Amino acid sequence: MRTMLEKAGNPEVEVVLWDGSVITTATAPVSVRAHIRNRSTLYKLLFDPSLYFGDGYSLGTIEVEGGLVEFNEAIDQGTHKVDTQGFYRDRFRTSLSWLKRNTIDAARHNIHHHYDIGNDFYQLWLDEQLAYTCAYFPDPDDTLEAAQIAKMDHVCRKVGLKPGDSVVEAGCGWGALAIHMAKHYGVNVRAFNISREQLAYARERARREGLEKQVEFVEDDWRNITGSYDSFVSVGMLEHVGLKNYEELGRVIARCQRPHGRGLIHSIGCNSPRVLDSWTTKRIFPGAHVPSLSEFMRIFEPQKFSVLDVENIRLHYARTLEHWLERYEQNIDQVRDMFDETFIRTWRLYLSASVAAFRAGSLQLFQVVFTNGANNEIPWTRAGLYQDRESGSVEG
Amino acid sequence: MRTMLEKAGNPEVEVVLWDGSVITTATAPVSVRAHIRNRSTLYKLLFDPSLYFGDGYSLGTIEVEGGLVEFNEAIDQGTHKVDTQGFYRDRFRTSLSWLKRNTIDAARHNIHHHYDIGNDFYQLWLDEQLAYTCAYFPDPDDTLEAAQIAKMDHVCRKVGLKPGDSVVEAGCGWGALAIHMAKHYGVNVRAFNISREQLAYARERARREGLEKQVEFVEDDWRNITGSYDSFVSVGMLEHVGLKNYEELGRVIARCQRPHGRGLIHSIGCNSPRVLDSWTTKRIFPGAHVPSLSEFMRIFEPQKFSVLDVENIRLHYARTLEHWLERYEQNIDQVRDMFDETFIRTWRLYLSASVAAFRAGSLQLFQVVFTNGANNEIPWTRAGLYQDRESGSVEG
Incomplete structure (x- = not known):
């Protein structure tokens, strides 16, 4: 999970697991956090974060605290910080589409x-x-x-x-x-x-x-x-x-x-x-x-x-x-x-x-x-x- | 010369040779014409029209009647009429550049x-x-x-x-x-x-x-x-x-x-x-x-x-x-x-x-x-x- 957050550009968010443990790579106190209700949701998230964050939220196995817009904005801002090497990867993926x-x-x-x-x-x-x-x-x-x-x-x-x-x-x-x-x-x-x-x-x-x-x-x-x-x-x-x-x-x-x-x-x-x-x-x-x-x-x-x-x-x-x-x-x-x-x-x-x-x-x-x-x-x-x-x- | 004009989209111009003969693919009376003063200028033109039109004009072996802007505009308008297959040819030539x-x-x-x-x-x-x-x-x-x-x-x-x-x-x-x-x-x-x-x-x-x-x-x-x-x-x-x-x-x-x-x-x-x-x-x-x-x-x-x-x-x-x-x-x-x-x-x-x-x-x-x-x-x-x-x- 920590690795996933690092790959996502260290967004200013916390992830709280079902047992109360907190995962974050943020460098300052954060105002938004996602609560993951069970282990299978976590595993799915690691497999395809975008799809299973969405599905988990829809089903209620993920809850968001501090504002859904604000949480997503923090995620997007993190993504921007990831280096521009992504340009070539993304261009390749676009060509596959x-x-x-x-x-x-x-x-x-x-x-x-x-x-x-x-x-x-x-x-x-x-x-x-x-x-x-x-x-x-x-x-x-x-x-x-x-x-x-x-x-x-x-x-x-x-x-x-x-x-x-x-x-x-x-x-x-x-x-x-x-x-x-x-x-x-x-x-x-x-x-x-x-x-x-x-x-x-x-x-x-x-x-x-x-x-x-x-x-x-x-x-x-x-x-x-x-x-x-x-x-x-x-x-x-x-x-x-x-x-x-x-x-x-x-x-x-x-x-x-x-x-x-x-x-x-x-x-x-x-x-x-x-x-x-x-x-x-x-x-x-x-x-x-x-x-x-x-x-x-x-x-x-x-x-x-x-x-x-x-x-x-x-x-x-x-x-x-x-x-x-x-x-x-x-x-x-x-x-x-x-x-x-x-x-x-x-x-x-x-x-x-x-x-x-x-x-x-x-x-x-x-x-x-x-x-x-x-x-x-x-x-x-x-x-x-x-x-x-x-x-x-x-x-x- | 006629083939060259056809390739250039049949611009509304006339080309007048040193012996007075007129070459055109225009369908209506034209107001602009180029005069080519000698045979070697014509041959060069056939080889690379853009370069040798320019050089010929600079040296005075080509003269333009009816306005230099208007002549060039007629040429450019002709080029537009050439089909859009040119897109792929041009893209290839650009990639060579x-x-x-x-x-x-x-x-x-x-x-x-x-x-x-x-x-x-x-x-x-x-x-x-x-x-x-x-x-x-x-x-x-x-x-x-x-x-x-x-x-x-x-x-x-x-x-x-x-x-x-x-x-x-x-x-x-x-x-x-x-x-x-x-x-x-x-x-x-x-x-x-x-x-x-x-x-x-x-x-x-x-x-x-x-x-x-x-x-x-x-x-x-x-x-x-x-x-x-x-x-x-x-x-x-x-x-x-x-x-x-x-x-x-x-x-x-x-x-x-x-x-x-x-x-x-x-x-x-x-x-x-x-x-x-x-x-x-x-x-x-x-x-x-x-x-x-x-x-x-x-x-x-x-x-x-x-x-x-x-x-x-x-x-x-x-x-x-x-x-x-x-x-x-x-x-x-x-x-x-x-x-x-x-x-x-x-x-x-x-x-x-x-x-x-x-x-x-x-x-x-x-x-x-x-x-x-x-x-x-x-x-x-x-x-x-x-x-x-x-x-x-x-x-x-």
Whole structure:
């Protein structure tokens, strides 16, 4: 156990065993500790710390004292201290992950696993429009609702939507962005998703708001996008695409985005190539991969797209997740009416560890704006993104 | 010749031979044509079009009608049309370029070749502060002088300079940015350069402005940077570093930038890995390489730096170069007093082809802001870059 902590960069935590003995490599008094309830949990931990810490926590054979976010943050900060030789090891492991193909069938299965567990559940802790991606807080004290709207406006401004434009959205969740673009920017949207529950919700909302003619929700994979559009927009789908399919994604974009259009991909990322921890990829997001920027570029470089703007809003995702976690805990009784205790603890850990990862810098959030390499119809500066922010959308 | 034009994507140009015969693959009437004066120039062109177009133009065995910028732009636009299979060929050729090492000695030779040909010459066509890098025009109609100051402020704001900070600058040219930072932001700067003529000018200017205590100009290679600083800044040096040395550059930055500091690298780049044309690397910038963003990331990813912001201001470089070319032609008589006609034509072609390359999208200009992966002392949004722009610098 001590060796494991050393390998993990000596995080400022303590591990307390079932017999009361304390294991730590911390050099100062710590405020967070994990309690391991039995020997078999310890053995599993030594075998695959990420997977069995998660599973142990879910099952209650591991308890955490001093805050679940804080414990995970201490672990992540330890990992950062481990030397950069990890770069080559991680790059090698990432290259192995190419063996996993997110085929259309596998993608459908993976997406169903996470997103089709009930809209009611997500309504308990997301914002009122069910935007399940990083918000953008012009002011850190903005409400989650305001920050999700600001994020949508930020995206619309970055791709420069004009009334009458056509937009294709890959991975549209519950449809918040598609509907926002149609309603406030006067554009026509075709939005693709393979989560049936999300689509049913999105279609119903579009119908209710009288936007069925402007927004078409399509139940299909991004690989099957056809047609030609002014903008390709994708917010929070790339994480599920799989590294091996990035070049294909680039070809799809090149095929469907018009020469003068600007596109945007918004995705969780990381600072150097790595594979996600085993717990996240087994229990939370099967098939997920979060790209470093060099990996991200595999979408654009083969097509000679011009990357115009990359913004990293990592701390905004920490803030977003803090809101989600707070709402989750506030509504925990209602979650308990829907799911068992293992589920409750799994999702508590997932949200808490995610807050920690974005705070500690283990994860990033990239928004990348790109266009055809020969397109000169691009904004002269980015100043327009920061004008009249208070008034919300610029058109519509 | 016709085959060569086809391979080059059928650019909208004509080639007129010494006997008056016209070769073209253009589909519409063209406004630009090249005249080839003799047979040996044609043969050389077929062997290495880039190198011998340049050499032929310099020597006057090739003349261009309809505008040198416009001719080059038509050529570049043709190249874009060539299919994207070129990606793999170019990536292979780029990997071969790793064989070239820009050692300290080679770097010194290469830099001397371009930058030590006389400050008087550069004074004829650069701005009054001799900033020989892409300017930033908040308004496209700004003067070159104003745009170079705006560029320096843009850089200083991006790295968040505060009075009393220390900055190391790698590749400082004639010292404009180092002096600007010291004078307007109250920081202490150590600026490295291996061009002796530039350094002599920079030191004299710092002395004249009473800034010797705040700005130290060091005649040494970036590999020999020592000490610890709040910010690492490099504007227009990366082009000379050589792809093989990017990881070493990252290690130097990791060694010398403090954990809470932000750094910035400003460099010409391209949309996908490629080698520069043979004329540019033989006659203008020996040892030069312009990175794609995935290549750029080789500086940051092994060190697990967090990339916060990438801005592509390609069209600003086209504008900058238009100013330089215009001043160059305005002062051509004075250039003629210093150099022979071959030199004059070489530099005319270099400036014109560069305008064309940035206009056509063959070259990009990236500003990349980065920091230590665990640093949370980062700006909440980028809005601060766009406030009170008119008033110039924010401090000092």
